[in-house]
Amino acid sequence: MKRVYLLLTLMLSGTASLFAQNNVAPGHVENEKAAYVKMIIQRSDKIAAVLHIDDAGKQQKVSNIIRDQYSNLNDIYAERDANLKRTKETHAENKTALEAAKATEAEKTEAKLAKLHKKYLSKLSGQLTPEQVDQVKNGMTYGVLPITYKAYQEQILTLNDEQKKQILIWLTEAREHAMDAESSDKKHAWFGKYKGRINNYLSAAGYDLKKEGKDWELRRKSAAQAIK
Known part of the structure; x- marks a missing residue:
């Protein structure tokens, strides 16, 4: 999945001041956001489609779980990038402090990913067989x-x-x-x-x-x- 760091940062903040800071028109950001959401929906639907789920409602629910996972992952990385940007600005003159802060941020990100990963697999397992969960993993x-x-x-x-x-x-x-x-x-x-x-x-x-x-x-x- 392509990085959309600016988009995701804007999605997280949603403030007019950030639009001004990055010189990005709100309308443009909304278009980018819509395109991104469309992309992860299509990708999730494609993965869910090969699971051969007989119940259309259940298939849609699985697709939504996958879609939300993509969105949640991007939220984590967008928050990381925003934090790193502030860290670089704060410690621009102190390389040692900068590296320490970056390491701390990496640890926080890994912890968030591990927690999300476990929660995601639990949701999938509640709807799918182990074989189908493997298919989702392969699809991703x-x-x-x-x-x-x-x-x-x-x-x-x-x-x-x-x-x-x-x-x-x-x-x-x-x-x-x-x-x-x-x-x-x-x-x-x-x-x-x-x-x-x-x-x-x-x-x-x-x-x-x-x-x-x-x-x-x-x-x-x-x-x-x-x-x-």
Whole structure:
């Protein structure tokens, strides 16, 4: 989800003075806000649609829960950014104090995200099966977990059950973090971090990942030629 920091700051404050401070016309902000709300509604409806919920009312309720989660996440990040802006202005001449304040703000943000994450999953679990909750998580993270898990198994044909289990554990952990990330890039960054951990784990187990990758590419080319 793209950052809309200015919009979100304005949404949080809603004051005329902030409009003047940022030289942004209220009408423009309202248009941006409407576009943002439309975007998260569409995204939430799309995620809820693949859950195959028979009850239309229940499906709408689930979509609303997902929509509210996107909105609440953005509220947290907008508040963080507003606080950081004030912190930079207050401690502009004191680098040590600035870094300490930034660290404190990061801790506060993480605490808020953890609390929201738990509450969100509780709401989803009250409406959905565990399998459907996983589908929502995948929908919020572009399906990176199943795609990556499948790719590891296709790339390295000799993975044993224990290795597959560990890979899945780490990808699942990455997904939990990515769900709360503030942008598409940061969602993917969480998976990148854990893929690095997985690659180190596989290298330590004796796998030559470069060779495995080349062999996988050859298998895919051969399969594509066979279809032709």
